[in-house]
Amino acid sequence: MHGATTIILIASAAFFLPLLAGRLRVPAVVLEILFGIVVGPVGFGFIEQSELLDFLAEFGFFLLMFLSGFEIDFGKLGRQGPGQIFIALAIFASTLVLAYFAAHRLGYGPFVTLLLATTSMGLVVPTLRGSRRAQTRLGQAILMSAVLADFLTLLGVTVVALGFEHGVGWQLLKVPALFLIITIFLVALRQAAWWFPERFERLFSPHDPEELGIRASLAMMFIFVGLSLALDVEPILGAFLxxxxxxxxxxxxxxxxxxxxxxxxxxxxxxxxxxxxxxFQASALLEPGALKRAGALILAALAVKLIPSMLLLLQRIRFRQALAAGILLSARLSLVIAVASLGVRIGVLNAEVQASVILLAAVTATFAPTLFRLLVPPLPAPDTKTDP
Incomplete structure (x- = not known):
């Protein structure tokens, strides 16, 4: 009966929560997490951890990581030139240095450094699209910074996780081994697409009854996840790649x-x-000093993004826009929660830090896009009227 209740509640929530989120003007993800808390063991206890829920959640997690890589527009990134890439790398390096000192100051280890360095492509892209600034110089600078932050952080998390689980040794060579295999796959796929383009056109046809595009995407995702598992590398990296x-x-x-x-x-x-x-373990935040430490973590997460964003001034971006960029990049959501979950699983983070991270994601995901729009108002919609 519990399994049936779980399916009914989750299916209903997946439909209704985005509608409610639109009226409240908050990300649907925030309401989904809150819904899980309310109906879970901490709340009314309608839903408990189960194999079915864990399987569906892990499947969704892999899809989330896959889409994070799938939505990268390499055409736009390639047109930005080396100067834009250099500034984005400088922003990430500055963020990493500040995150290290902040984590050390708060008494945390290197895993929290990477956690603080994350951003959220899942919030950055919709916010820029909604404000019609994705194609502007500011929008492209933010996108480049977000892409690099997500990719490099995910790579760093994978290496650190391997180090914690197996120690510093030959096991760390599994990451470059995975990249080598994927590079060979990439070259072969590009050659096949180049020589036989008509064979691949069906993948993108909106009228294909067999939905080969969906099948190919899922097959590639699970093949890369399987390769990651075979090499004992975190499967989220495989899904993202x-x-x-x-x-x-x-x-x-x-x-x-x-x-x-x-x-x-x-x-x-x-x-x-x-x-x-x-x-979510709410009891972890009720420990003495836990809320104070959570607040300090949130402030640190904001600072390590706001200060490096001032480097955008070198691109002749105005201070107000650079500040808005830092605020939007400080929004954390899916990746920071994923990193925290991984940290708990391998034993480098405790329940209190994970609860603090969920609170961090809820706060920044709710307020960062709103503050961005206040500082940088949306551009007017293009005139689509045509003469009769």
């Missing part, structure tokens, strides 16, 4: 991106965030 390879080979993805997003964000990804709420 699968999406990245797909985006790198197929620059024009037609309706496939919309179909994949609808399939993923429509149910499975919300299950992941609801499961985060279900597993």
């Amino acid at each position: 699968a999406g990245t390879v797909f985006a790198l080979v197929f620059r024009h993805r037609g309706s496939l991106e919309r179909e994949l997003s609808g399939f993923s964000y429509g149910f499975l990804i919300p299950v992941f965030f609801i499961n985060v709420g279900v597993s």
Whole structure:
């Protein structure tokens, strides 16, 4: 009976929560996490941890990482030139240095350094699209910084996790081994797409009854996840790299991106965030000094993004816009929660830090996009009127 209740509640929440989030003007993810807390063991206890919920949540998690790589527009990034890449790398390096000192000051280890260095492509991209600034110089600078932060942080987390689980040794060579295999796969796929383009056109056809595009995407994701597991590398890196390879080979993805997003964000990804709420341990924040430490972590997470964003002034971006960029980049959501969950699983983070991270994600995901729009108002919509 518990399994049936779980399915009914989650399916209902996946439909109704985005509608409520739109009226409240908060990200749906925040409500999904709160819903999980309310119906989970901390709240009314309608939903408990189960194999079914864990499976659906992990599937949604892989899709979330896959889409994070899948949504990267390498065409736009390639047109920005080396100067933009250098500034984005400088911003990330500054963030990493500040995050290290902040984590050390708060009494945390290197894993929290990487945790503080994350950002949220899942919030950055919709916010820039909604304000119609994705194609502006400011928007492209923010996108480049977000892409590098997500990719380099995920890579760093994988290496650190391997180090904690197996120690510093030959096991760390598994990461470059994974990259070598994926590079060979990438080259082979690009050659195949180049020589036989007509064979790949069906992947992006909106009228394909077999939905080969969806099948190919999921197959690639699970193949890369399987390779990661075989090499004892975190599977989230494999899922992310699968999406990245797909985006790198197929620059024009037609309706496939919309179909994949609808399939993923429509149910499975919300299950992941609801499961985060279900597993939330509120009691950890009731420990003496826990809320104070959580507040300090939130302030540190803001500072390590706001200060480096001032480097955008070197690109002749105004101070107000640079400040807005720092605020938007300080928004954390899916990746920071994923990193915290991984940290708990391998034993380098405790429940209190994980609860603090969920609180951090809820606060920044709610307020950062709103503050960005206040500092940098949306551009007017293009005139689409046509003469009769």
